[in-house]
Amino acid sequence: xxxxxxxxxxxxxxxxxxxxxxxxxxxxxxxxxxxxxxxxxxxxxxxxxxxxxxxxxxxxxxxxxxxxxxxxxxxxxxxxxxxxxxxxxxxxxxxxxxxxxxxxxxxxxxxxxxxxxxxxxxxxxxxxxxxxxxxxxxxxxxxxxxxxxxxxxxxxxxxxxxxxxxxxxxxxxxxxxxxxxxxxxxxxxxxxxxxxxxxxxxxxxxxxxxxxxxxxxxxxxxxxxxxxxxxxxxxxxxxxxxxxxxxxxxxxxxxxxxxxxxxxxxxxxxxxxxxxxxxxxxxxxxxxxxxxxxxxxxxxxxxxxxxxxxxxxxxxxxxxxxxxxxxxxxxxxxxxxxxxxxx
Numbered sequence: 306x307x308x309x310x311x312x313x314x315x316x317x318x319x320x321x322x323x324x325x326x327x328x329x330x331x332x333x334x335x336x337x338x339x340x341x342x343x344x345x346x347x348x349x350x351x352x353x354x355x356x357x358x359x360x361x362x363x364x365x366x367x368x369x370x371x372x373x374x375x376x377x378x379x380x381x382x383x384x385x386x387x388x389x390x391x392x393x394x395x396x397x398x399x400x401x402x403x404x405x406x407x408x409x410x411x412x413x414x415x416x417x418x419x420x421x422x423x424x425x426x427x428x429x430x431x432x433x434x435x436x437x438x439x440x441x442x443x444x445x446x447x448x449x450x451x452x453x454x455x456x457x458x459x460x461x462x463x464x465x466x467x468x469x470x471x472x473x474x475x476x477x478x479x480x481x482x483x484x485x486x487x488x489x490x491x492x493x494x495x496x497x498x499x500x501x502x503x504x505x506x507x508x509x510x511x512x513x514x515x516x517x518x519x520x521x522x523x524x525x526x527x528x529x530x531x532x533x534x535x536x537x538x539x540x541x542x543x544x545x546x547x548x549x550x551x552x553x554x555x556x557x558x559x560x561x562x563x564x565x566x567x568x569x570x571x572x573x574x575x576x577x578x579x580x581x582x583x584x585x586x587x588x589x590x591x592x593x594x595x596x597x598x599x600x601x602x603x604x605x606x607x608x609x610x611x612x613x614x615x616x617x618x619x620x621x622x623x624x625x626x627x628x629x630x631x632x633x634x635x636x637x638x639x640x641x642x643x644x645x646x647x648x
Contacts, residue, residue: 324348329349333357335358339360342386344364370394382407389411405430408431409430412434423445423446447467451474463507470485478500479502482505493517497519500523503524509533525617562597594630608623610622
């Protein structure tokens with residue numbers, strides 16, 4: 306091992322491979338390799354990093370996979386040039402906020418096979434991140450700040466304890482692959498249709514009952530969804546309540562309709578009332594009459610053929626959520642929407 310470092314030192318090496326050397330610690334002399342851009346330390350027994358490594362200001366790739374780290378080393382937050390960081394198969398439970406805040410050039414972050422429950426809000430500093438993998442951890446939530454990472458193309462959150470995903474995830478418009486299999490998801494947040502570049506979605510082994518509104522508009526190439534609790538098309542008796550809209554709902558529907566007309570006074574004045582604008586932003590559109598409404602009146606489901614409707618190879622039929630504005634729409638003939646029963 307010492308010979309490798311000395312040889313690299315005298316040769317002005319830009320890469321150093323110290324993987325599988327049964328090391329308990331990193332030789333401090335490594336910090337003298339000022340030109341180093343790639344450092345491989347995987348498959349050892351390293352539990353900490355020496356502070357001297359902060360002298361490696363040209364380091365672009367660091368592999369610390371399969372070691373004995375219990376926390377992401379603080380020194381990493383000072384390696385501004387780091388683009389690829391591999392920390393898989395350690396015993397990490399905590400990701401310090403200050404470390405994430407210092408990795409602004411990171412493109413790849415691999416935290417697979419650890420014991421992480423949460424990622425810090427400071428994740429939003431990783432503006433250049435394209436690949437994030439936190440497979441096989443103990444994640445119970447995804448920070449809403451993930452929505453700031455607009456260059457993300459692949460996210461892997463498979464095998465965690467996630468019960469929901471944040472709506473802000475759909476701000477990651479460059480996303481092509483999303484893996485969230487084997488979690489505890491009961492639903493996907495509405496707005497997934499915003500991910501126009503999404504090609505692969507894996508939600509297998511969750512507790513989903515149906516997919517979000519307009520899911521069929523995605524240009525997916527692969528969908529993995531086995532092992533969920535999808536609603537089935539089974540006839541059941543139902544009782545229709547009398548339609549009584551609140552004054553708030555009636556006014557909201559009027560304002561939403563008027564807002565569609567760019568020449569209307571409502572449309573021109575609405576920007577002057579930010580609270581009202583924020584409230585109406587949660588509105589929806591009736592799948593049948595296309596009329597706007599604020600509060601979900603009737604939740605329905607329609608069944609989508611992956612082969613026929615989404616041009617995929619699979620012959621699977623999936624349930625997709627649909628919202629209707631009234632029983633009047635629901636009782637019109639010629640549509641394929643079914644009321645979703647609660648059990």
